[in-house]
Amino acid sequence: MNLLFLLFHFINHQIEFTGKSLSELGVFMKLFLCLCLILKVAYAGQAGPGDKFLVKSVDGSDLSLMKSKITKVLPAHRKVASPSFLPSVEERDKVFKESKLFSSIASWDDFDKDSLYLKLSQKGPNAIDGVLKKYPALNRTNLETAQKLILASEAL
Amino acid sequence: MKSLALIFGLSFASLTSHAQACNQSVDPKKIVLMVSFHDGAEEEKGARLAACERGETLVVLPRVTAEDVGNYQEELATFLASARTNGTTVSSLIISGHDGGGEYYGDYGSTSVAEISQTVSENRSVFQDTSSLLLMGCWSAPPDQVSLWRTILPNMRVLGGFVGAAPLSIRESAGTFVRDILKGERRLDENASEAGVRAMLKTVEHMNYVTAGVYVQPNVCSEQNPFYFISPANSADEMPEGMVKGLNTLADGSEREMACIKAFGRDGVAGTFDWNQITQYFYGQAGEETDPELRSLYSFLRNNKDCFSEGYSEGPILPDQALFLRFFQDTKKNFGKYFNAELGAMYSQIDSLVAATGDQELISQYSSHKKLMGDSLNTLSRRETLEEISKLTAVYDEVFARRYSQLSWGERDELVKIDLPVHNMMYAIDRHLHGLRCMHGSWHDYSEDEVLQAPSC
Numbered sequence: 001m002n003l004l005f006l007l008f009h010f011i012n013h014q015i016e017f018t019g020k021s022l023s024e025l026g027v028f029m030k031l032f033l034c035l036c037l038i039l040k041v042a043y044a045g046q047a048g049p050g051d052k053f054l055v056k057s058v059d060g061s062d063l064s065l066m067k068s069k070i071t072k073v074l075p076a077h078r079k080v081a082s083p084s085f086l087p088s089v090e091e092r093d094k095v096f097k098e099s100k101l102f103s104s105i106a107s108w109d110d111f112d113k114d115s116l117y118l119k120l121s122q123k124g125p126n127a128i129d130g131v132l133k134k135y136p137a138l139n140r141t142n143l144e145t146a147q148k149l150i151l152a153s154e155a156l
Numbered sequence: 157m158k159s160l161a162l163i164f165g166l167s168f169a170s171l172t173s174h175a176q177a178c179n180q181s182v183d184p185k186k187i188v189l190m191v192s193f194h195d196g197a198e199e200e201k202g203a204r205l206a207a208c209e210r211g212e213t214l215v216v217l218p219r220v221t222a223e224d225v226g227n228y229q230e231e232l233a234t235f236l237a238s239a240r241t242n243g244t245t246v247s248s249l250i251i252s253g254h255d256g257g258g259e260y261y262g263d264y265g266s267t268s269v270a271e272i273s274q275t276v277s278e279n280r281s282v283f284q285d286t287s288s289l290l291l292m293g294c295w296s297a298p299p300d301q302v303s304l305w306r307t308i309l310p311n312m313r314v315l316g317g318f319v320g321a322a323p324l325s326i327r328e329s330a331g332t333f334v335r336d337i338l339k340g341e342r343r344l345d346e347n348a349s350e351a352g353v354r355a356m357l358k359t360v361e362h363m364n365y366v367t368a369g370v371y372v373q374p375n376v377c378s379e380q381n382p383f384y385f386i387s388p389a390n391s392a393d394e395m396p397e398g399m400v401k402g403l404n405t406l407a408d409g410s411e412r413e414m415a416c417i418k419a420f421g422r423d424g425v426a427g428t429f430d431w432n433q434i435t436q437y438f439y440g441q442a443g444e445e446t447d448p449e450l451r452s453l454y455s456f457l458r459n460n461k462d463c464f465s466e467g468y469s470e471g472p473i474l475p476d477q478a479l480f481l482r483f484f485q486d487t488k489k490n491f492g493k494y495f496n497a498e499l500g501a502m503y504s505q506i507d508s509l510v511a512a513t514g515d516q517e518l519i520s521q522y523s524s525h526k527k528l529m530g531d532s533l534n535t536l537s538r539r540e541t542l543e544e545i546s547k548l549t550a551v552y553d554e555v556f557a558r559r560y561s562q563l564s565w566g567e568r569d570e571l572v573k574i575d576l577p578v579h580n581m582m583y584a585i586d587r588h589l590h591g592l593r594c595m596h597g598s599w600h601d602y603s604e605d606e607v608l609q610a611p612s613c
Contacts, residue, residue: 084476085597085612089459110455111482118597122606130603 085118091153092117099146101138120147178208185244186212188338189235191228192292193253193262195220196325199292202335203250210342212247218264228265232275239282246283248338249309252292252325258301258423260293269301270424273308277426283309287376288341290334291317292325297369299384299396299406303413304425311376314341319386320367320394329362336360337370348374353383354403364388369396371406381405416463419456429456434473437481438592440539445484454478477592479600484538486602487595491588492533494599494608495581499529502581505574506552513558522551528585545590549582587611 086092092113095101101116108116119131120143128143188207190200200216207214215235218226238244251267253260259268276283286309291297297317305315316337323330340356348356353372357363360370367390373382384404386395395401421427434453436442443450457475464474473481480487492499503526510522527533527544536544556575560568587594588611596609 084461084464084474086458086461086475086479088461109451110458111451111479114458114479115483115600119601122598126606130601130606 086114087117087153095146095149095153099142099149101142101146117150121150123151178204180208180211182208182211182213184213185242186210187239187244187246188212188214188248188250189246190214190216190250191232191252191260191267192216192250192325193228193260193264193266194325195263196252196292196330198328198331199250199252199325199334200331202331202333203338206335206338206342207248209339210247220264225264228267236275236279236282240279244282245285247285248288248290248341249283249286250290250292250334255294260291268424269304269308273425276308285311287311288314288338289316290337291315292322292330292334294318294322295320296322297371299369299399299410300413302369302371302384302406303410303417304423306371306414307417308425312371313344313373313376315371317369318367319369319390319396323366329366332361333363333366333368336363344372344374346375346378350383350403353385357385357403367394381407382410412462416460419460420463429460431472434478434481437538438473438477440537440542445482445538450478450482454482476597479597480592480595481538483600484541484592485534487592487599488536488541488589489534489602490599490608491595492529493602494611495584496529498577498581498584502578503529505578506555509555509559513555513562515558518551518555518558522555528589541589545585548585552578552582584611587613 087095089110095117096113116131116135119134120127122130128140128147131143132138132140188203188210190196190203192199200214203216204214217231217235218228219231220226239246251260251272253262253266255261260266276286289305289309289312291301291305295301295318297315298319301317302315306312314337316333323333336359340359344356345352353374356372357370360368364387366387368385368387369390370385371382372385374380382405384399384406386399386401386404388401390401398407416422417425417427419427420429433449434457437445437447437450437453454475457473457478461475506522510519513519527536528541528548533541556571560571563571594611594613596612598606598609
């Protein structure tokens with residue numbers, strides 16, 4: 001495409017340089033010029049996501065590559081997809097209720113309940129110890145029941 | 157000649173519509189409010205007849221005379237001010253204009269669902285008894301639009317509109333649709349069963365020749381599923397998903413959709429949740445992560461989590477992000493722990509770049525920006541963390557540009573290769589620390605000896 005544009009400019013330049021008018025050009029040359037013009041108009045301003053823009057730094061050097069790279073690598077955080085790790089409120093509360101943990105933590109709000117659920121969803125022997133360290137009032141057996149239910153539900 | 161005949165015909169229709177006198181007494185404080193943005197002679201005629209039978213007064217905005225057209229906004233403001241003062245209520249609302257389904261416009265002005273929603277919320281007393289709505293525009297009454305209007309006019313029993321192209325306002329079928337829906341709504345018993353709803357719909361003349369979509373809820377206080385009628389005239393590609401031609405019921409999904417619209421709004425219609433409050437926490441502009449307000453905001457998001465999963469609302473902060481926001485200190489520590497080696501490598505790269513520029517001013521500026529790792533990171537608040545991310549990005553951009561301009565073409569390619577890990581790390585910082593995304597849920601809780609799960613994206 002760039003080659004066509006270069007040719008177009010070259011012919012333009014030749015016309016200006018030689019002082020020839022358009023009517024003096026051959027039919028093929030006229031057709032070629034038309035084609036170049038159509039392509040130039042059609043493609044003007046159609047910059048896609050992969051396009052590099054000519055950006056000059058203060059000293060005049062070309063920073064196109066750098067700019068395109070930064071914008072490609074650092075998109076707005078909102079555009080990053082992220083699967084949710086939280087179960088539904090009903091599912092979460094059902095686990096706590098069935099494991100009889102819920103009655104003892106009835107006053108807990110969603111933050112605390114979600115935090116507890118996520119801690120229990122950790123596999124490994126230290127998960128329950130970690131919870132008890134943070135919430136010593138909770139019953140170990142009930143916590144184990146809750147953890148089994150959570151892991152069995154494969155909600156995460 | 158044809159044009160002359162058309163003009164003559166229209167003028168005649170208009171005259172006859174205005175000439176329709178109501179032979180029974182009407183309540184001047186019960187209004188059928190018609191907002192028409194184009195010549196709606198037939199629609200107005202239908203509305204006038206129905207209003208008369210309902211014993212109500214028809215008000216048409218903007219006023220159109222042979223000389224000029226009134227300003228819709230000004231006339232509406234005047235009407236509402238007067239209605240608020242003297243206790244007038246709008247029992248039925250008719251909106252007529254091109255391109256329904258969000259916007260209504262024509263030669264005489266325009267409005268939108270969002271604008272009307274705002275008007276209704278600012279004039280609750282005027283619209284508290286609005287029980288019927290007619291949307292005389294194309295695509296004005298598919299189920300999702302019905303859900304939107306139900307949140308705007310909670311006492312709405314009937315909504316009549318179109319699921320496809322609406323008839324022109326000068327067509328007879330437009331007039332009969334307005335007339336018979338309004339009459340039917342008034343006659344509809346609040347205990348009406350499906351048979352009663354069918355009977356009401358059968359009274360609407362020409363119903364089967366237009367692409368009608370009609371919502372009917374005989375009793376707004378009942379828990380019975382509302383009805384939704386689709387005209388047989390609708391083509392297959394105009395049919396809403398899961399619906400059949402004829403009478404349907406709006407299933408539970410519609411109620412859920414409504415709950416989401418009420419909570420978070422849609423199409424410019426405001427919900428009850430104030431996004432500004434949580435975004436202030438998100439951007440570190442206000443509050444601490446222990447604030448009770450943040451807890452209640454989180455609860456709201458959490459209990460409406462389903463609204464995020466099906467595109468009802470793409471709010472700026474998802475419940476997962478709010479959880480990390482509440483536990484930001486631990487999240488931050490886990491980030492530092494997980495990316496410790498990469499953070500170190502990134503800072504080394506930047507150090508090398510800064511030193512290579514030989515710019516003393518830049519070197520002194522940058523030396524204060526190494527705060528996103530180790531103990532330094534642990535002491536930062538959300539606001540300070542975001543400031544550091546912003547500074548780091550700005551400094552890096554500047555340093556890179558400076559160094560890039562100092563190098564030859566061949567050397568630049570090498571620089572770009574070296575630069576990749578730095579960018580990757582900055583991307584991770586942006587995703588996790590700034591965006592609060594992609595981390596495993598366990599990252600919200602810091603534990604020295606726990607092995608962290610890898611980020612999910």
